[in-house]
Amino acid sequence: MGLTCDQFVARHAKGWEEATRHPFLEGCRTGTIEYGQFASWLVQDYLFVVEFTRFAARVLTTAPVEHFDVLLGGLTALRNELSWFRAHAGERGRQLTVPQQTACVQYCQFMDRLAHAPYPVQATAFWAIEAVYNHAWQDASPMVPPYDEFARRWGSAEFGAYVGHLRRQADEALDAAPEADQAQAEAEFLEVLRLERAFWQMAFVCPGT
Ligand code: HMH
Secondary structure, eight states, X not given: OOSOHHHHHHHTHHHHHHHXXXXXXXXXXXXXXXXXXXXHHHHHHHHHHHHHHHHHHHHHHHSOGGGHHHHHHHHHHHHHHHHHHHHHHHHTTOOSOXXXXXXXXXXXXXXXXXXXXXXXXXXXXXHHHHHHHHHHHHHTOSOOTTTHHHHHHHHSHHHHHHHHHHHHHHHHHHHTSOHHXXXXXXXXXXXXXXXXXXXXXXXXXXXXX
C-alpha cells in the first residue's frame, strides 16, 4: 500500500503529541481540573459536535457506497453523542445556546472549508479528528470520576475499532488519490493537529465561559 494515515502520524510525531496530550486531559485524569474549565469544554465540544455531524453528512455525500456502512454507523453514534452532551450540560446547569469560542469557530470553519475537498482529503480529515480524540482520552486513562465516563466514550476499544475502520477507508482513498490530493490530505491532517491543540488550550484557559 502507498501513502497511509500511519505515515502522517509518524512524520508529524511532535504535532500528534501536542494534539493528544494536554494539561486539560491530565487534569481530568487526576481530578485537578476546575469545574468551570470542564463545563466550558463540555459546552464548546457540544457546539463542535453539532458542526462535526454536518461535516460527517457531507463526507457521506462524497464517499463511495462501499464506505457507507462505517459512515452511517458514525452518524448514528453522533445522534447518541449529541443527546449525551445535552444531558451532561443540563446536569451542570449549562446553556447550550452560547456563542462558540474562537478555537471552536476556527475548527468549524475548517470543516466547512473541507465540504468541497476531494474525498481522500475528507476521509483523512474525518479519521484524524476521531483518531486524535481516541488517543487523547485513551492516553490519559483511567480518569477519576466523573471524568472516567468521558474517557470511556472516546478511549474505549469500541471507539478505537471505529477509528480503525475510518483509517482503513482513508488509506484506501489515499492510495488511489492523485499526488495533489495526497499533499492536501497531509496539509489538512496537520491543520487538524493544530486545531485540536488549540481546542484543549481554549478549555484550559477560559474557565467559566
Ligand atoms: C474538538 N475533536 C473535538 N471534539 C470531538 N468531540 C472530537 C474531536 C471527536 O468527535
